[in-house]
Amino acid sequence: MTHETPSGTAMRPVTAAKKLGIHLPATPQEFQDGAVTHAELRELQDNPPEWLQELRLHGPHPRAEVARKLGISVTALKNSGAAQVMTTDEIRSLLDDQPEWLRKARTTLAEQRGHAVGEGEGS
Structure with a gap:
């Protein structure tokens, strides 16, 4: 730097x-x-470098990356009341046991992109 x-x-x-x-x-x-x-x-x-590899792998991830990993829009993440910065484990936990707001946000984004969200479709 x-x-x-x-x-x-x-x-x-x-x-x-x-x-x-x-x-x-x-x-x-x-x-x-x-x-x-x-x-x-x-x-x-x-x-x-190692620090960057670790950040990308484990986080904490910024809002835009959290939204991308969750398969939702940044606006949906903002409106959810969920943390705006999350670790990879926190994201994985949300994806494994999706609250209603996350299921709805994933479906909405998929529909906007012209894809149907299938059962069992994961991270």
Whole structure:
């Protein structure tokens, strides 16, 4: 990470975290404190360090990633009252024993995308 102000060649850590699909507060402090160049972002994507691999595998995951893993829209997640940031285990638990709001949100998104939600269709 460079410790310079984001510019045309560098982005803020929050932007880099969004592009990587990770929850910024769970990243190492040096990632949170520094600007990320496009080359550094490509390197993180192509050769993720251990901390990034762990975050992607176990979380905590940001809202957009939680919604994607649950198979629902971000709006449905916001409206559910459920946590906006979840670990992989928390997501798996919700998918294994789906509350009514999650079943409805998954069905709604599937219908919007033109797919029927079949019985037993899982994560």
